[in-house]
Amino acid sequence: MAEHKIMIGIETHVQLNTKSKMFCSDRSEPGDAEPNSNTCPVCLGFPGSKPRINRKAVEYGILIGIALNCRINSNVFFSRKAYFYPDLSKNFQITQYEIPIAEEGYVQMGDDRIGITRVHVEEDPARLIYQNGDITSAESVLIDYNRAGVPLAEIVTEPDFKSPKQVRNFLERLSSVLEYLGVYDPAREMSLRVDANISMDGGERVEIKNITGFESVEKALNYEIVRQSGMRRMAATVQRETRHFNAELKTTSALRKKEYEEDYGYIFDPDLPMVTLSEAHVSSIKAKMPELPEQRAERLSKEYGMDISRACVIVYNGKPMADFFETSVKLYNNPDGISNWIVNYLMKSLNWRGERISNSKVRPNTFVELVEMVDKNEITERYAKELVKSYVDTGTSPRKLAEGEKVVLTEKDIVKIVSDIIVNNKKASDELKAGKKEAMQFLIGEALKQTKRQANPNEIREILTKLIGKST
Ligand SMILES: [Zn+2]
Structure with a gap:
């Protein structure tokens, strides 16, 4: 395959393990609660309900920003990202757009430096459970709002990755950093989800949405490289679009034409105050850095x-x-x-x-x-x-x-095994007595087999010499 110029960037969504949700006091980890039982007017988006900011989640965002060598912004606010989708009862998601908690960091990976564009916190939408198929084929969809409002940190990288393998290494490293910070639980199902952007040879950017599992991220990207280079060979144009990764088939398929960030019509959320992150506050968090x-x-x-x-x-x-x-x-x-x-x-x-x-x-x-x-x-x-x-x-x-399994053999056990071998291999024993070196090798080999190599050849040789000497 000819050399291609590959550019990959990723957005990682991590569920933060705070006690409560991002903007209400429901538990953020409902465990095996009945679907839709861990909800309230705020996370269900009832008219008139008022969100409140989970300060712990903001603090976690700051910790992540510091650990990824970012600049922490002093005034941050929340915005509404408007779109219609069943997992979003309000028809908007509260997130950070204009000014995120942290920006312009990096992760050093050997000689390569992966730029961190931004880190912000937001709410997780509800969980969609596809019946008899996946997002592209299901007959119907169930919705569980227990997940709606769980705090997420979104970590966006620059398109600095040179290969799918490097992305996987980065994710392993990132997950480890987050675990050390104590802000996320890797054992929680779907607690880390990745959107990956990939473009080749200056072509349009394709986004693969919502991949879970580091191995799957690598596989999805490898599939895209094969697909896109195939299209180029046939002189077809790669479209800007959003694709879905099927973990079973290990292929991606088109979901929709990719929208641009501007299309979401972000507006400042009037229900939430501006959050001021003073230098003193940030330093006190820095001091707690594990x-x-x-x-x-x-x-x-x-x-x-x-x-x-x-x-x-x-x-x-x-x-x-x-x-x-x-x-x-x-x-x-x-x-x-x-x-x-x-x-x-x-x-x-x-x-x-x-x-x-x-x-x-x-x-x-x-x-x-x-x-x-x-x-x-x-x-x-x-x-x-x-x-x-x-x-x-x-x-x-x-x-x-x-x-x-009786494999810890004492010296006595070994002597017993060797003397049995002498008795059971009369011809070889006689030859050994007559001074034949080959016979010694043969008997040592037998003893090694029967002691499962727990005795070493020298030890066996000694025992053999002793025993043969005795019996002559
Ligand atoms: Zn709630």
Whole structure:
């Protein structure tokens, strides 16, 4: 495929984990409440109802802005974005348009710097539940207003991404930063949704709406690259439009011609006051800033003498994983071994099961048993790799698992195995007695097989020599 100039920018919507909604006192996380039960006149948009600003959500917006190296604006206000859609009972969404909380930040990704255009807060529309199909094919749609009014932060990037893979890396990093800030819960369903804009070779911009899952974002963009380059080859013009990503088919399909921001007719919301973010207020929030992933990776690397790239893999897996690592090291002081087993084996097993460390059965006190058994040569690395899988499956102590399978062999066990081999391989034993080197190799091989490589060849050689010597 010929080289294409690809420009990708994304808008990320993150549900903030405040206690109440953006403009009313309904819970922002209704759990398994009946659909449409966690609502009030404000979030249902009844005439005469008056919204009030959730200060915590604004504070979260400021925290996110600071963490993404943005400038924080001193006077911000809310506007109404007018459009008609069933998920929006007021026929407008309260958002920030003219002056967002934060602007002009960046995220450094290796040598590349991804510009952050803006960060603002707004309300989530209701949730549409499509019956027998998706947005393009459903026969009917149900609406759940429990989600209407949940606080969202919208984080908009510049079109600085060079590849879908880079977008995915960015999202993993962003999600990790938000988790460290404590403003979002990655375990909450659909808590992070992405709109991605992509244009190729100076052509029109196509927007893919509402993608959940970092892998899906990457796939949707890859599909668009193939689709758009195909169109160019056939000399067709790429239209400015909004598309939908079908996660099952891994394809995108046209939803509507893309409207321009001006089309929404934003107006200042007269029900809400201007919010003044004084320097003192912003500094007091800055002072509360927790350790962020980038800083933690650097600290782990220094404190535990770890390669920075390994530290990054642990840290950007999410806060619980980095906590898991540090707790494990406190219990068993071998940071190198522990990080190696986490990065190379534990994470793979968790991924394979689609689990995060926080909702898995893995615990630091049992995990370190595994590393310790390998360190003390009680089990081989090869066996330990197998053991990780059943450990992640069951959460049973690796020591108990190994003992249950009787694979922690004592020296006595090994001597017994070797003497049985001598008896059962009479020809080879006789040859060994006669001084044939090949026979020694053969018997060692047999012993390695039967001890599941828990004994090493030298140890077996010693035992063999001793036993053969005795029996002659
Ligand atoms: Zn409400």
